Amino acid sequence: MTKAPNQFCTAITCMDGRIQDSVADFLRGYYKAQWVDTVTEAGPVGALSEGNPQTTRSVCDRVSISVEKHDSAGIGVIAHEGCAAVPLPREEQIPMALNTAERMRKKFPSMEVIALYAKLNGEIELLKA
Numbered sequence: 001m002t003k004a005p006n007q008f009c010t011a012i013t014c015m016d017g018r019i020q021d022s023v024a025d026f027l028r029g030y031y032k033a034q035w036v037d038t039v040t041e042a043g044p045v046g047a048l049s050e051g052n053p054q055t056t057r058s059v060c061d062r063v064s065i066s067v068e069k070h071d072s073a074g075i076g077v078i079a080h081e082g083c084a085a086v087p088l089p090r091e092e093q094i095p096m097a098l099n100t101a102e103r104m105r106k107k108f109p110s111m112e113v114i115a116l117y118a119k120l121n122g123e124i125e126l127l128k129a
């Protein structure tokens, strides 16, 4: 039997409007999903990589709905170029994104979690630990 196509995947991403389209396109392609449930914060990898309890709870509550109610196919954690909330170079944001992805794997052990770096020209980089 072939598996039905996935309907949903999940993004933990910045509120920055410049990256929404490219991130959604990438995740739809990566997880072969029709829709992207989008959990936004201002620079989520900042607070989440530090383990900020309030942000972690808020984000995880929303991700749980996507995972449990929408049977999400997988989660993407996104850092990006030119982030106003995390104004750090790519090299410093990458470990934060990878750390956040690892924290999300512990919160959602059944889920694949990938870390991405979105550039403002629309390119998306899949980050490797």
Ligand SMILES: [Zn+2]
Pocket: 014, 015, 016, 042, 043, 080, 082, 083, 084, 085, 086
């Ligand atoms: Zn941002």
